[in-house]
Each structure stands twice: as C-alpha cells, then as structure tokens.
Amino acid sequence: MxxxxxxxxxxxxxxxxxxxxxxxxxxxxxxxxxxxxxxxxxxxxxxxxxxxxxxxxxxxxxxxxxxxxxxxxxxVSVLNFNNIMCLYLQTEQYEKVPVVLASMKKAGVSPDNFSYRICINSYGASSDL
Structure with a gap:
C-alpha cells in the first residue's frame, strides 16, 4: 500500500x-x-x-x-551513544565504554541512567570496581 x-x-x-x-x-x-x-x-x-x-x-x-x-x-543523541557503549560491552572492549561516556558529555549530550548503568557494567565485566 x-x-x-x-x-x-x-x-x-x-x-x-x-x-x-x-x-x-x-x-x-x-x-x-x-x-x-x-x-x-x-x-x-x-x-x-x-x-x-x-x-x-x-x-x-x-x-x-x-x-x-x-x-x-x-x-547526536543519548540513544546513539548508548548503542555504541553497548557495542563495546558486547564485544568485550570494556575500556572504551568510559571513553564514549566522556565524549558524550563533551558533545553536550547528557547521559541518562542507562548510560551510567552500561558504564558500571563495563567496570564490573572488566573487574575494575
């Protein structure tokens, strides 16, 4: 149609x-x-x-x-940055997640609760708590 x-x-x-x-x-x-x-x-x-x-x-x-x-x-949106952070979590490139979070802030995009949860999960997955 x-x-x-x-x-x-x-x-x-x-x-x-x-x-x-x-x-x-x-x-x-x-x-x-x-x-x-x-x-x-x-x-x-x-x-x-x-x-x-x-x-x-x-x-x-x-x-x-x-x-x-x-x-x-x-x-640029929080959703797109969150997608990239999830990608790094999925591909076990945990050290790149906080870098994306920092670039998100630098781009003037405010992280949401999910952004921080992804970042915390990356620290836990890399045993960097």
Whole structure:
C-alpha cells in the first residue's frame, strides 16, 4: 500500500521497518532498504535504526563509521551513544565504554541512567570496581 502512495510512511515507520528487516532478512537487506530511502526519509530515526542493526551484529567498524556520519549530520543523541557503549560491552572492549561516556558529555549530550548503568557494567565485566 505504501509503495502505491495509499498510506504514507512516517520516519518512525521507516525506522521500525529497518529494525525488522535487520532481524528477519539480515544486514544486506537492511542496508539496501536504507540506501533506497529518499533523502527526506533518511532521518535521525532511520540512521539510529541502522546503527542499532550494526550494533546488534557486533560490527564495530561499520557502527563507528555510521556514528561519525550521524555526528556530522547533527544526529547526536543519548540513544546513539548508548548503542555504541553497548557495542563495546558486547564485544568485550570494556575500556572504551568510559571513553564514549566522556565524549558524550563533551558533545553536550547528557547521559541518562542507562548510560551510567552500561558504564558500571563495563567496570564490573572488566573487574575494575
């Protein structure tokens, strides 16, 4: 229906669709879907959904590259930084989590409770309490 213009798809709908495609069909399909989005639909939510797919797969290089693109576009948010911290926790690069927390603060993004919980978990996982 949406491809025929009968039901317009919102930015949130595209983000949800990106996440679902990533879970069901994999990264190649989600990247293809993202590339085929018009510029007006490549919003912070769409980029965030793509980042979430990369993080879920543990793809450090792609995640960091996309995060830099998002910073360049002004799409910085606590959710995106939390995703990167979760990536480092998932890939057992615990020492990088506090660095991301510091860069979050430097970028003017206020950490939330989840940010601090991720950081504390990284200290615990590295036995650095």
């Amino acid at each position: 949406s491809s025929k213009g009968l039901c317009p798809i919102s930015a949130t709908d595209h983000a949800v669709q990106l996440n679902l495609i990533g879970k069901v069909r994999g990264l190649e399909s989600v990247e293809s879907y993202f590339q085929n989005l018009s510029d007006e639909h490549k919003t912070e939510k769409a980029y965030g959904a793509l980042l979430n797919c990369y993080v879920r797969e543990g793809l450090v290089d792609k995640s960091l590259s996309l995060m830099q693109t998002m910073k360049d576009l002004g799409f």
